[in-house]
Amino acid sequence: MAESASEPKPGVPHTKLASSDVVGVELKDDTPGVSGEVMLVNTDSFEECNHDLDTQFSGGEDAPDSPIRKVQEEQESELVGGMGSVAMTEEEEKTPSEDTTTTETEPGDDDDGEDSQDEEYLESLEWIQQEKHVFILSESGKPIYTRHGKEDRLVTLYGLMQALVSFVADCDDVMRCIISGNHKFVFLVKSPLILVAVSHTVASVPQLIMQLTYVHNQIVSVLTGSALTRMFEKRRNYDFRHLLGGTERLLDNLLNLLDCHPSFLLGAVQSLPLATSVRDTITQTIIQYCSKIKNLVFGLIISQNQLISLVRMKKYLLHPADLHLLFNLVNATESLKTSENWMPICLPKFDPNGYLFGHISYLADDCEACLLLLTVDREQFFTLSEAKQKIVDRLRRHHCLEGINTAIRTSAYTVKAVGAPELRHFLYKSKTTAQYTCPEFTAPYHTEEEQKRLFGMYQLLHHRVHSAARPLKMVYMVMDTETLVGWVTKEFELYAALEPLVTKSNAILFVNKLLRWIKNDENKLFILSSPTF
Secondary structure, three states: OOEEOOOOOOOOOOEEEOOHHHOOOOOHHHOOOOOOOOOEOOOOHHHHHHHHOOOOOOOOOOOOOOHHHHHHHHOOOOOOOOHHHHHHHHHHOOOHHHHOOOOOOOOOHHHHHHHHHHHHHHOOHHHHOOOEEEEEEEOOOOEEEEOOOOHHHHHHHHHHHHHHHHHHHHOOOOOOEEEEOOEEEEEEEEOOEEEEEEEOOOOOHHHHHHHHHHHHHHHHHHHOHHHHHHHHHHOOOOOOHHHHOOOHHHHHHHHHHHOOOHHHHHOOEEEOOOOHHHHHHHHHHHHHHHOOOOOEEEEEEEEOOEEEEEEEOOOOOEOHHHHHHHHHHHHHOHHHHOOOEEEEEOOOOOOOOOOEEEEEEEEEOOEEEEEEEEEOOOOOHHHHHHHHHHHHHHHHHOOHHHHHHHHHHHOOOOHHHHOOOOEEEEEEEEOOOOEEEOOOOOOOOOOHHHHHHHHHHHHHHHHHHOOOOOOOOEEEEEOOOOEEEEEEOOOEEEEEEEOOOOOHHHHHHHHHHHHHHHHHOHHHHOOOOOOEO
């Protein structure tokens, strides 16, 4: 039903609609981006997050349900170890005195001076006025990471957070969130780690928990869940910063993306708009030179946080959350551009307790796309390096490198292409393929401030339609600055911003026109096939 306010306030919606009968047409078979073939796990990321809140990683690399173990058994390959095991062996050789970064001293005037400086730091405007803080600590209270500032200056704060979690745990409960005014204090307890977000943005509590889950997955991608558990069980006071040294750039870059990139909010990936013939040639080239390589699980080409092609081993799917971590790794690591790289990578959604080994390199100096070949065999570097060279040679002969470069430069589109003059911007997610598309920002969203505000409006819409208490199929919001529409079906999610004076009937017409436009270009905007080795 419609709810109207007689005197609209600036920035506050003054008309809301929560009804499925707003839909102008039934799309069924004409739904854009629908595919019978699946290459990405397409379960709802927020439902998964709620289901996994109380879970902990357990077991080891040889757990009976481990996908990596299954691949190795199916390929009759010898079980390989991961970096987690190597790191653990190195840590066990250390003396107890090497497990801590601080030494005990007698209390005195120096300690009082440090405490005073720490309190002043916590009260500084530069630190307090940050819109969102993220903290990571161990269950014993050891600081591991802070998004702003330095961990050593926040020891008192870390102790308080650990005390709150422990107090609630003693009552056989789990700390979730504290809301004070417009501030949200959100906790994610994933033994042996505690992650905390403090925010006064429009992001909802479930959205902040999802962001903390991504941060946790980023740590697991470096160490594996089983290695984290073993280390903490052996030495509860261990300083995890020793093992995470150098990975702060991954966490920093990930948190920056979480604040503005819709892929995390939607639980989907964006494909580089590319001509079908070019994408098919790329895919077939990967299959041609990689299909006979044993133990190869995934082969993919990405560029600028967009997917160009993905080939997978039969029976195994890649989760969008794992693909986001691969995007972040490539995006945050400049050194990958200059050489071929071989590194262990844990994909938490695929297998949180074991490593895949990745051959990662850019296709060529004159191409901005990156090739990732992921295997369970740690001895495959030279085999994959040879396959990479053959892939590049064939792609160059068929002018695919030029096609990729052209697509990177010119494939982005604006909302004007839709031909709906009162449509300003939109996000469209195909649920069956776990992919989304959106136009470039144009006026009035051409400034960073306006883009940030619009993303906040999308977060508001997303939270409303996915509300656990009262989920909605459609939300229609009329505001002083724009009219917003959120529409969720079994096949897709759509969030759109229109002119503030658009009528409800015209909004429906423009939305349906948008869906027809996406349908016409779906083969270019989405990867609808699911090729396998």
